[in-house]
Amino acid sequence: MDGSACDILILGAGPAGVSAALTAHARGRSVLVLGADPMRSPLAKAERVGNYPGLAGMSGRDLLAAMLGDLERAGVRRITGRVTGVVSFGGSFMVSAERDVYQAKTLILASGAGQGTKPLPGEMELLGKGVSWCATCDGMLYRGKRVAVLGLGGEGEKDAGFLESIGCQVLFFDPTQAKNAQIIGTDRVTAVAVGGKEYPVDGVFVLRDTVAASALLPGLAMRDGHIAVDENMAASIPGVFAAGDCVGRPYQVARAVGQGNTAALAADGYLKERDK
Amino acid sequence: MSVIELTAENFDEAVKDGTSLVDFWAAWCGPCRMQSPIVDAFAEKHPEVKVCKVNVDEQPALAMRFEIMSIPTLMVFRSGEAVKKTVGLSGMEEIEEMCR
Ligand SMILES: Cc1cc2nc3c(=O)[nH]c(=O)nc-3n(C[C@H](O)[C@H](O)[C@H](O)COP(=O)(O)OP(=O)(O)OC[C@H]3O[C@@H](n4cnc5c(N)ncnc54)[C@H](O)[C@@H]3O)c2cc1C
Numbered sequence: 537m538d539g540s541a542c543d544i545l546i547l548g549a550g551p552a553g554v555s556a557a558l559t560a561h562a563r564g565r566s567v568l569v570l571g572a573d574p575m576r577s578p579l580a581k582a583e584r585v586g587n588y589p590g591l592a593g594m595s596g597r598d599l600l601a602a603m604l605g606d607l608e609r610a611g612v613r614r615i616t617g618r619v620t621g622v623v624s625f626g627g628s629f630m631v632s633a634e635r636d637v638y639q640a641k642t643l644i645l646a647s648g649a650g651q652g653t654k655p656l657p658g659e660m661e662l663l664g665k666g667v668s669w670c671a672t673c674d675g676m677l678y679r680g681k682r683v684a685v686l687g688l689g690g691e692g693e694k695d696a697g698f699l700e701s702i703g704c705q706v707l708f709f710d711p712t713q714a715k716n717a718q719i720i721g722t723d724r725v726t727a728v729a730v731g732g733k734e735y736p737v738d739g740v741f742v743l744r745d746t747v748a749a750s751a752l753l754p755g756l757a758m759r760d761g762h763i764a765v766d767e768n769m770a771a772s773i774p775g776v777f778a779a780g781d782c783v784g785r786p787y788q789v790a791r792a793v794g795q796g797n798t799a800a801l802a803a804d805g806y807l808k809e810r811d812k
Numbered sequence: 813m814s815v816i817e818l819t820a821e822n823f824d825e826a827v828k829d830g831t832s833l834v835d836f837w838a839a840w841c842g843p844c845r846m847q848s849p850i851v852d853a854f855a856e857k858h859p860e861v862k863v864c865k866v867n868v869d870e871q872p873a874l875a876m877r878f879e880i881m882s883i884p885t886l887m888v889f890r891s892g893e894a895v896k897k898t899v900g901l902s903g904m905e906e907i908e909e910m911c912r
């Protein structure tokens with residue numbers, strides 16, 4: 537565990553997360569932004585962002601870089617990592633990313649679209665029975681065994697290298713191959729089918745950049761595949777707020793930035809009320 | 813009640829009577845470090861349950877025997893028999909439900 541709890545932990549460093557972080561920081565809150573490599577946000581693919589005021593048609597990449605620069609100048613702490621677990625305990629939240637654990641009084645989920653990412657056939661049925669979402673958590677349990685890495689996100693290759701380094705026999709599948717993979721087994725994983733071919737394995741690591749908020753926080757109310765929020769961006773769990781593409785369409789930067797701002801103000805208000 | 817560290821040698825003896833909760837964990841696993849304080853608090857709150865931990869890195873035979881393939885994994889034993897198993901982080905209420 538990494539010291540004391542911060543006031544507000546923001547999951548995702550896209551426009552919504554950055555906006556929330558800047559506002560929360562300006563309100564004097566201790567803030568931590570935790571997210572996968574922001575340059576892999578969908579916005580990085582936008583050639584020109586034409587409908588955000590004042591940008592003179594900047595590219596998505598440049599806009600993201602400018603936003604991250606703002607965070608850095610403000611002195612907001614940002615850590616790159618994939619969040620795989622959240623649990624509420626004793627009035628705060630514990631969040632795990634890779635091998636580290638962080639603690640926060642409130643959460644702002646700004647994790648982007650893709651909340652409804654469909655699991656692969658067999659994935660949910662065999663989760664914990666040979667299917668894992670976290671190479672650093674479970675890799676050691678597969679030393680000397682044959683595993684498949686379905687690298688659906690950007691870190692897949694790195695994780696495959698890690699698994700190899702600790703003594704797993706690794707079959708790596710890149711995103712184009714992995715997206716149509718099928719995981720086979722009844723009580724436990726026995727094989728993975730990719731491109732019409734079956735490979736016998738003991739374990740399958742399904743590695744995406746994002747883990748859906750509903751999977752991170754069981755009990756979080758969803759609406760049409762998005763996180764359900766009220767007009768203050770409060771989600772169904774007290775102390776949890778959400779903003780941006782993860783709460784619904786239209787998927788737009790201006791909307792994400794506005795909601796991030798609202799969520800940060802609401803989290804600040806919530807903390808004030810709580811600490812009274 | 814304090815939490816008992818189990819090994820292949822003392823496992824069966826430890827869980828043979830009453831209700832026991834076993835937390836399978838390892839030092840390298842981030843989520844396990846979140847599970848651990850919750851399990852400790854559970855032990856504090858529920859002296860009627862014997863609360864135990866197994867370090868899967870040091871006890872590969874136990875990990876194999878109970879087919880631990882993801883951690884954290886929590887198991888409940890009643891009179892020595894495994895009755896429940898959950899994989900992934902569990903909150904206080906979920907653990908209480910498991911042991912009820
Ligand atoms: C090609 C293209 C063009 C576009 N053009 C425009 C445009 O011109 N104008 C416009 O307004 N909008 C445009 N958009 C939409 C815009 O990109 C999104 O609305 C905006 O990025 C949403 O911001 P966000 O912060 O909500 O989410 P995102 O930008 O998606 O950021 C969320 C971040 O959270 C991270 N994350 C999620 N889960 C986890 C986890 N478990 N652990 C760690 N990190 C996690 C993600 O990796 C991501 O980096 C375009 C999108 C695309 C794809």
